[in-house]
Amino acid sequence: MAMISLNIKPRGRPLKNLPETLDFDLSTASTTALYEQIAKHTRLNQNRLRITKGSDGRPVSLKRDDGKLVTIEETGLRNGSQIFVKDLGPQIAWRTVFIVEYLGPLLIHPLFLYLRPLIYSASAYNPLSYLPFNASSSTALIPAPTTTQLVLCTLCTLHFLKREYETVCVHRFSAATMPATNIFKNSAHYWVLSGLNLAYYLYAPGSIAASWWPAALNADLNPTVRYAAIALWAWAEISNYATHITLRNLRPEDGSTKRQIPKGYGFDLVTCPNYLFESLAWLAIVVLGGGNMSTLIFFAVSTGQMLLWAKKKESRYRKEFGSAYRKKASMIPGIW
Structure with missing residues (x-):
């Protein structure tokens, strides 16, 4: 089981209780789990959250074109990768x-x-x-x-x-x-x-x-x-x-x-x-x-x-x- 740690920072105004890092199983964890964990910590509905990669600024997608869940590995995120989280406000x-x-x-x-x-x-x-x-x-x-x-x-x-x-x-x-x-x-x-x-x-x-x-x-x-x-x-x-x-x-x-x-x-x-x-x-x-x-x-x-x-x-x-x-x-x- 290959575990990775992602570094997390807020995009824009600070987010209460946003963790600095989160650990996931690279091969099996989906980006849905990433959104769920951040939503759990910040107590915000996950639809309010926009997560982007620090490497290129692209959003971290939840599903592929065929409707299947995207794994964290498929996004290109690796151990030590930086992600940014923004609160989009009430949805x-x-x-x-x-x-x-x-x-x-x-x-x-x-x-x-x-x-x-x-x-x-x-x-x-x-x-x-x-x-x-x-x-x-x-x-x-x-x-x-x-x-x-x-x-x-x-x-x-x-x-x-x-x-x-x-x-x-x-x-x-x-x-x-x-x-x-x-x-x-x-x-x-x-x-x-x-x-x-x-x-x-x-x-x-x-x-x-x-x-x-x-x-x-x-x-x-x-x-x-x-x-x-x-x-x-x-x-x-x-x-x-x-x-x-x-x-x-x-x-x-x-x-x-x-x-x-x-x-x-x-x-x-x-x-x-x-x-x-x-x-x-x-x-x-x-x-x-x-x-x-x-x-x-x-x-x-x-x-x-x-x-x-x-x-x-x-x-x-x-x-x-x-x-x-x-x-x-x-x-x-x-x-x-």
Whole structure:
């Protein structure tokens, strides 16, 4: 049995009760045991800990690409090697973050639609919507939501129900946790931009969605355009779900960092068809909303972010797989 002693120092602020050395059996001990021992001494959850090698600064991994545990010997650590330990602060599970993010708009859209009489007043119509404005009509009842507004609420709610289902039952995460404080930043995009921003303006009595095509009081959306937009939305959502299933099947389990080149429906066309289909689903919402400014803002921000994510993922694939990676676009065929 070959025993080794590892020298341990904190990275950043000192850690209470952090041992100066720890001994392990080189041939059998896994890096999981290393994390567990340091967590036991410092009384910190091991998800808060980042352990790096003093020789090259690389993180000490817990699992191999195939999901199996990494032994201390496989990391290159030897007797007398230096490691650094950093406290990452309070953590929260990625799955929990996603659930909280999508819960906001999932609740906000139906609430805004069905609480319209409490949120809007008859005299508060948007003057840019071509609806008549009469200050003396403040006590009048607001008109019932149009078919287009009902459709918009249904599609937005179904979208985020799908997201919640995928978070719980489909997605596999390579990292277990993220800093807990990031949940506020991550949730702001969904709760504010796709929740409050979309719901307030889409379901208002003076919304373009209530009077567009033709632009007359309470006129509804042209049925042909409405059905075409709904068909686009449905196809894009189903296609997006199919790509998520493909990505799930590339990883044997949560925590696996195994990477493969995804192939099949959508992936033979671009690197990130999931982002392409997602953007097309929101484009359908833009059309149904009559080009409402709130939908345009959300579409521009979300699509722009997905374009950047797609390019970043494509660069990582090209670096990792080299000439074996032959796709010509990251998200939009022939353009991006």
